[in-house]
Each structure stands twice: as structure tokens, then as C-alpha cells.
Amino acid sequence: MAPMAEPILRIRGLTRDFGDFRAVDDVSLDIEVGTITGLIGPNGAGKTTLFNVLTGMLPPTAGQVFLNGQDVTGKAPDALFAMGLGRTFQIPRPFARMSVLENVMLAPLAQAGERLWGPFVGAGKMRDQEAAIRKKAMEVLDFVTLAPLADQAAGQISGGQMKLLELARILMGDPKLILLDEPAAGVNPTLTNTLIEKIEELNRGGKTFVIIEHDMDFVMQHCNPVIALAEGRKVFEGTAEEAQNNTVLLDAYLGAQVA
């Protein structure tokens, strides 16, 4: 392994309250470049809330987030995507009444034709860009095995295909760090295998992943390190092997109180 550089994501004392309820409680962790981190924990442990705070959908109550060493605490999701942070959703969010291809073509940043006057002033530039975007979109769809569905309505494909579509969409923005929220949940095994294959291929290409997943086989085989949350707190951080032998972790999954 290469020597550890600056962590791509550094979290310090991150806390998020909903009224009296503390969903994320003083979480600090570092995500190293080029890793696939598994984020596990029982339902309600605060995993998705942590994702939502990291991606700017929710402001933190306290704490800081650094992306590539830069303080990005409280930045909006669109700004974070532009800085190389992509995320998918636990329940897929396709643009249902748009074609699969249009879903993917939407994603590239700073498109000339995205302004009101874009199609009228300097339309040539827009057309050139569109041709390039379309080509790249077809390549990305091909990569995630959805190319044959390019013309389908995104709301009509299967749940697993929607997860692949979400991956394809964020790939259009060339993110450095990708947060996946339960990519394997409710997906048939064939598609899960495709997804894992693609994640590992992207990882070999240099992309860093943080994956929330309940499928322990998935986590133990493909994720390293593994981080566990319970009741909003980080209760474990280590290798997959260590995780399997950790009593605190077993307690958390069995529902016992964590001291």
C-alpha cells in the first residue's frame, strides 16, 4: 500500500440533534484515499443521518467535516458534488419520468445549455458539449450494464437497476469520494454482484468509497476498514476480521446498551 496521504475525508466531533434526540453523537473518523470503508450498525444507529450531514443535506449541530483537507462543514449538496463528493440514496431517487439516458446526461457540472439563454446564445457550444456528454453518458451506462435500457423511463426499471443508475449519474461528475447508502438492499444477487464488480473496478481506478450496508457478507468480503455506529456513536473501527470478533459490536447488534 502507498503511504497514507492526507485523508480524503476527515470528520471531527460531528453531532446532529433532532430536538432532544441525538442521532449522530460526537463522531470523529478519517477516510483514507483509495479505501472501501464499510459503515455498519443497527437500524437507527445514525448511519444515514451521518451521510446526510456529510453531503450537506442536513447541517451539523456541532463538529467539522474536511474534504481533502478543506473545511466543508455546512456546505450545500450541490457545492459538495462539485468538489468531488458523490452519494446514492438508500431508497433510490431516479428522475422517474425521464429516460435513463436523460437521467445520466443531467449530471455533468456547468453545462453551457443549463442557462435560460443557453440554447439561443452560443448554441454551437451547447451542441458540442451535448455530443460529448451523450457519448460519455453512453459509456457510463455501458459500464454499469444499463445501456440497453437507455430509452426506458427511469421510474420503470427495477430497484437494483435504479441503484446502478444512481451510480452512473454520480460517475458523470467524476467524484473522488463516493458514499453509497445500502447499495445491496433489495437487489437481486446477480445485480449485487455486478454492483460489487463495478465498485471494485472503480476503486482500483482510484476512487474512494464509504458504503452503508447491512449485508455482513458484503461488508466482510469487500470493505476495509469497517466502522460501526450504535446510538449515534462510533463503537468500532478496525478490519473486517476484528469486527467479527468484537464483543462491543456483537452487543450493539444484539440490541444491548453500549456503555
Place this chain on the structure above:
Amino acid sequence: MIGIISYLVFFATVASILSIAVLGLNLQWGNTGLFNGGVVAFFGAGAYGTLILGSAPQDGLLGGFGLPYLLALFGGMVIAGIVAWIVGLLTLRLRHDYLAIATFGVAVAFENLVRNAAIFGGAQGIRGFERPLRDVFGSGLAYNALFFVFVLILLIATYLFLERLIASPFGRLLRAIREDETAAQSLGKSPSRVRLTAFIAGSVIMGLAGGLYATFYAFISPQDVLPILTFQIWAMLIVGGAGNNKGAVMGTFLIWAAWTASGWALSRFAPLDVQLYTGSIQFVLIGFVIVGMLMWRPQGLFPEKLVVSQSAKTGR
């Protein structure tokens, strides 16, 4: 014969003007998912704006700037855009039915303002507007036919503008925000900016329709900006097909024909004591049309096409 032609020109002019307003609403609702419940406020801003800017000075009335007609019409659009910009900023955080209620309130407030403020002519409205080129073409059928052609050109221009707009990446962005704002934002888009842009652009188009309407009648009053007009415009869009510009225009002609025909039929065939309620019965009918359409064919007569982006078409 001349009577029928005259009437057809009159009908087609009004329907074309309303089509422009429906196209504006289609940009907001059909493409972007913005529930504008106060269409008449922006229609009215354009109408009042055009007359105030274009008419000769009158005692006690605001304006009378006597601007050249096209400038006055354009000014009306700008005023509608400014009103939309203010309303849009204030309601940026509102979604769906909340936005509908807020904008409906704006429209009612607008009507109350023009009804009660003497500088806007109060309940009597603004009269005495000199229609452009009237001394050249007189006030008969020739003039009306010419004005219809003028309106038709603007309708076609608006239609082509919007068709090109929604086939572009901007249109793709509007639809993505309509479908899922959170997902769009997670892909680097700024929903609030796009929503505001679409809201203003749609309202400017409604303002154009209002300006033409006021020009056509050379008169505007609070009676022209009642909530029923908002509902009529909505019915036209829903029947035609939200998200489809051709549907928006077809729906307008269809509903306007049905509205006119039902008024005529009621006044002609209904018993006298029922005729008193012609207006109310028409309100009920328009409600039935909206609800019925939403129940049985919510996509409208001309549904939105799945692929709208020009460059995402694969020719299959």
C-alpha cells in the same frame, strides 16, 4: 357571413392570447412542477403594466406614459417579471400545495389592490387606451384580423422559444427538479436558482398574454383578474397535457370553445331562472373538467413525451 368570420377572429384572438398564458404555466407546472395558483396576478401585472405604460395621461391615474406600443407591451412583461421575482424570492422555500396557496393569496391581493387603489382605476379599471395603428386600419374587421395575426405571431414565437428551451439541458434540468429536487441537488444542481428562473420566465410569458389581452379590449379592470381565470388556465393545461406545449395550445382552444359554447347554450336553452346562474354553472363545469381529467386521464390529451432533450433522442 361577415358576422361569423368576425366572431371566429374574435374567438381565435382570445384563445391565442390565453394559449400564451397557458404556455407560461406549462413552463412552471408542466416542466418544473411549480404549482402557481395565482396565474392572474402575473397576467394582470402585464395587462395593467402595458396600459399604464402605453396610455395617454389621465387624471388621478398612475402613469399615462404614452410609450410606443411595443415598448409598453415589453414593459408589461418586465413588470410581470419583477412581480414574479419578488413573489418567487418570498416563496422559494414553499413546495406544492403551500406554494399554490401562497400564490393564490398573491393573486387575490393583486385583485384587491387594483380594485381599491384609485391610481389603478379602482373597480372601473383603466379605460381610454388607444390601440396601436388604429388610425391606419380603423376599428373594423380588418383591424381585428391584423391584431389576430400579431397575436398569432407572438404565440408561435413563444411556442418555438419554449420548444427549443425544453429540448436543451436547461429543460432537462427543469424536469429533474420537478421529479426530485433532492436528487438534483445531490448531482450539483441548484434547485432554488432554477426554480426562480423558471418561475420568472413563465410569469413574463403570462405578462405578455395579459398585455395582449388588455390591448385587445383596450381596457382592463379587476373583473378581468378574478381567480376563475386562473382555474380556466389550469383546466386548459390539464386537459391539453401538462409538459407538452402542443397540448397546452390544443387544450386552450378546446376549453375556451367549451366555455364559450356552454355560456351560449345556457343562455339560449336553459329556463330563465336557471340563466341567472349561467356564470356559476360554468364555474361548476370547469371544476368538473379539472377533477374529471385528473381522475381519468391525468396526463392530458397530449401527454408529455418521455425523452424531451434533443440530444438524448436515439431515434427508436
